[in-house]
Amino acid sequence: VSDRCCLLCSYSSESQNHIFFECAYSRGLWQLVLGLCSIKRSIGMWLQEFNWATSCLKSKSFFLCLLKLVWNAVVYFIWCERNSRLFENSSNSVKVLLEKVKDVVRFRLSSRCPIDSNPINNRLCLE
Helix, strand or coil: CCCCECCCCCCCECCHHHHHHHCHHHHHHHHHHHHHCCCCCCCCCHHHHHHHHHHHCCCCCHHHHHHHHHHHHHHHHHHHHHHHHHHHCCCCCHHHHHHHHHHHHHHHHCCCCCCCCCHHHHHHHHC
16 A cells, blocks of 8 residues: 555555556456456456456366456556556556557467357457
8 A cells, every 4th residue: 555646547545456446547447358358247356356366267268268368467557557657657548558458468369369160269369
């Protein structure tokens, strides 16, 4: 927890929970990402999301592999954006971060993306 006002939304004081899941900026990114993954669930607090990730993302299916990559990429880019605003005095929109997440996930999946007839996996690869 920091006394500093959130660098992403300028609304609340910084905490792990606020930066990654409560902040309007972060929440907007999560909502876009979950929508692309066709997941309809509300975004919780840090501990709830961490517990969801550790309990639900244990399988080795393509979809869960994708979700693991996405979860890590979103957390990573939110932290990078926060640090960019703090140390470089530069900022990106949520849509720019979404494109960065998609690029990283696309790169990581490039060798694993199915070329089979599974329409769900193919749609997820395209998105």
